[in-house]
Amino acid sequence: MRKYVARRLLLFIPTLLGASILIFVLMRLVPGDIAEILVYQTGTESSAVQQKQIQQIREELGLNRPVVVQYLAWLGSAVRGDFGYSYTQRRPVTDILKERFPRSMELAFLTIVVAIIWAIPLGVISAVRQNSWADYLGVLILYGLVRFFRWMPPLEFVSFLDNPVENLKQLIWPTLAQAYYISAPITRLTRSQMLEVIRHDYVRTARAKGLAEQAVVYRHALGNSLLPVVTFIGWWGGRLLGGIVIMEIIFSVPGMGTALVQAVSYRDYPTVQAIIFVMALVFLTINLLVDLLYGWLDPRIRYA
């Protein structure tokens, strides 16, 4: 097992390198660099002055150097934990990450927990009680909450450590919105897997030997239905990071998503690079955890 984990961790390196090269190239393919964007957006000074200012900023940020040199310089610093300096926020990018990363992760974690807590039992119920009102219960309750709950979450972010209640009052809404979104496919998947497993002979045997229905469903059927669900949740973990960007903007959560959007629109290369790098790392870690979870759920994988 240790060997397996070590091998998987080693595979992180080429993947992260690939992601960093990809984002580095993509950011330079889109029109405009930070110097042009900062100078031209005002359009108040004469064109001669604008040209001079653009050159000044480019020199200051080293944007006049060949792209390969720029990338290698960035990589050299990044491996030492220095992600450079954000020209738009005027502070080290590591400061931005330290501030924003925990907030976005809290939101992501809450979302997955709520989605699982909500979706898996709902999937089980709707499979066991097929074609009943319970099929639609979740959708109805969530729809009702969003439609009729008139309360506006706080507009000001408070850290969980400072005031957990205020923190959750703000984060519960993006959590519910996201969890609602991902819980539907998780519910459906759990339901269809359960429907398949519940018809197997060993479930009939379990019932025949007189086991309580709850034990049949949760101990025998559910465990064996969860493998594809876990895979799905792992895959969604990555997509979730994208969804969080939108949620953070709508619910005014100052996380990595809002920082990323601003950094992309200003072509703040070091900040974009660092955030994407961290997001890629999180995605890889989730996938590793999912693989490890397989072993726990299915002994055949563990002993293979």
Add this chain to the structure above:
Amino acid sequence: MRKSVVLTLTLALLLGLSASGAAAQEKPRYGGVLNWYVYADPGRLDIHAESPLSVQQALAGVYSSLLHYDPDDPTKITGDLAERWTVSPDGKAYTFHLRKGVKWHDGQPFSAADVKATFDRVLNPNFQSPRCGSMLKPLVASVEMLDPHTVQFQLKFPAAPFVSSVASAWCRVAAKHILEKYGDLTRPEAQIGTGPFKFKRYERDSVIEWEKNKDYFIPGLPYLDGVKQFVLKGVPTQVAAAKAGRIVLWDTWPPMKKTEADEVKRARGEEVEIYQSPLNTIMLVYMHTQKPPFNNPDLRKAVNLAIDRQELVAKTLEGAGVPCAMLDPKLVGDFALPLEEVNKLPGCRQPKDQDIAEAKRLVEKHYPNGVDVEAAVRSVGGYIDRAQLVLAQLRKIGIRGTLKTYESAAGFAVYGKGDFIFIAIQDRAMVTGDPSDVFGLIYTTGSGSNWGRWSDPKVDELADRGLKEQNREKRRQIYHELQRHLLTQDTTAVSVGWIEGWFFRDKRVRNYKVSPTIYDHNTFMKVWLAQ
């Protein structure tokens, strides 16, 4: 100048702020925190080096200027840190006599040395100062400290817009010792001003908070204990905050649409006042004058004739705007050409049949089968909807446009570099209430937003004369001539009209006055909250 601004706010005051008359007789109440919002995170806080409204809004109440728009009557410019000022007979030397006993928020005394340090910084040719610097660099030769409480500005020529430029909220006075300590004003800890509020807290992408300056140089002010600005980036969030009563004021960019204003009115009822107000922003269609097909003056003329400004304002701005005008009479008074005259000019007159026929003829003369053009547009706000209507109008005369969208900031870079043929629609905001702004920004040779690389010696000559002319009546005539010339020429930028928008104010907010630009009314120096 004063007269020009008198008309500026008449409409807004009449429409929206009718309660202010009653408020003037009420005894102001001390206390309370005013909550409102800022549409973006300001990021970098150097008021001299940055240009977004979000930066201005974050710092407006923290600093003071030499002069400012009078908080009681924003149609006038009065002293702020300057008690009074005198002008030399040749109009080239302005002497400012400063208030005594003023203290910075860190307790240090304020003096003329701070004023000199501020303006030496802003006027430094190597310092990028897109607002204050770009206004003052062409006008000011030097700034001298005559004694610890007197400074003198030597102008390059007697410049009419000097006073309104110095009064701009972008030309705030910073502390010399802070500039020496930090090198710039970017960091939150460098926000040490002399204004009515102290910069208390900046949680990036979340909230900006000011607290009352108890040592403010005007005794008894401010009334509020503080001001809180939430960073709300999405329009749905902004509207939700307004409906839920989390914010008490919406007088910033972007304005509400009529439908959003109606939603707020329905949710808050008589608690709020909804008003329509000018944004000091012009809507334009640009053509690149050095690239085909618009390097041909006939094609530019055709576009000028074909654009239906009235339809654009009616359909895309829900009627909130002044179509056709090159200067808005509501903003600059009689410096603007009378609208009756403007609306009779080719291109502006209704019905459009005659102008469209002529435009079609001009296009057919050079392109018998019509012509295809790529139309650039920034994919923010309502630009895409407006652009589509422009293209539909041009299709009638044989110009077939295909939209090419750019994300917001990148679009400006493309325009600035001149990497376009046609910009289907773009707004430009003015920085002062002076009529010279629009010409110096868009139409003179080499100006910052003359993206279509247009050059017309007559425009340059008239704009230059307008800047230098001291006699108000002669200045008015110069600007009338300039507007007539631009409205009938094959210019780079067709003026579609001046934009207005919808705003709201909670009726508990008292003594809030709208000023000629969106940058100049956010100090909250005399604003108070009723119970």
